[in-house]
Amino acid sequence: MKMHIVFYEVNNEEKAYLKKYLSKNFSLEFYSEPLTVENANSAANADIISVFIFSKITQPILDKLHNLKLISTRSTGFNHINLKAAQKIGISVCNVPYYGENTVAEHTFALILALSRNLHKAYHRTNQGNFSIKGLRGFDLKGKTIGIIGAGSIGTHVIKMAKGFGMNVVVFDPVENHIVKELLEIKYLPLEELLSVSDVISLHCPYNENTHYLINMSNINRVKKGALFINTARAGIIEPSALYYAIDSGIFGGAGLDVFEGEDLINEENQMLSKNVPVEQMESILKTNMLLRKENVIITPHIAFDSKEAVERILETTVENIEAFSGSRKYYKVI
């Protein structure tokens, strides 16, 4: 009998690709919405589920999926999956580790350049027929210092690009990569020192118990006044109150955020009312709304991964992971 795969968070294009490559050997079912505890019955017979980041795979969901053998997330990050709970009941989890190093790094620089050269402000002005240059003077990246927190696949690409702009690069990462250090001439620093010397701070570490609120109310005052803050990693790496305080007080001269608290709910005001959203999360969402109104904050809706080429790589690897798990390929990447 064919293994049954239920896909969540897929659009029609993705559905067509997955059908083309998997329908011969698997039975497939597709949903455009995330998997939640409310709709988990839709995966009751699934041998495999495949999700993106808005499906939070919690213990109560796993309790409902008695047939499940594999969770295939079509993302690099896997903090939306309770790995311990899955492991305890023998469910494998795989991700797509290398689809978008350059893609996310390019988006990081899109945010940096938009802020350093006031592109968003200029766009709004000229759109309304106002061609005044007043208040639009930017600053050079050349000669400035960028602090990279987490120099793995994406962070290393950001370092290479920063070098292309003539920037100095400092890094905080508990694991030093000596090849990257020698080849790219970077300097590893303790976190607080990095915060105090960087003109641009960019997050590229995973979100987990060690990185939860890595930047927080205790160390935010170490940040060099006026530094740009870029987050394309995960919202929870910076304490929300530290972020709002730093933007309000001018500690951060600007912020480019592809990830932010409540990003999965902010689009769905109705959902916010019908779901029992905790008060603290409501507060974060409201604060994000307040940030949206600030001239020196640019928010993109978690699209750093979303290039044509990267999405193709995600789908290719997902098909490979699933085929490998079912035995028709030799290798798949288990977390």
Ligand code: NAI
């Ligand atoms: P990676 O695993 O290659 O690199 C992560 C780096 O962070 C490693 O060098 C690791 O040593 C370092 N690290 C771990 N703990 C740390 C800590 N406490 N402090 C500082 N550094 C620490 O991961 P990759 O592929 O570079 O992705 C990084 C993150 O980017 C992912 O975990 C994901 O959350 C996020 N991401 C966001 C996307 C988006 O669309 N916005 C798309 C893809 C990834």
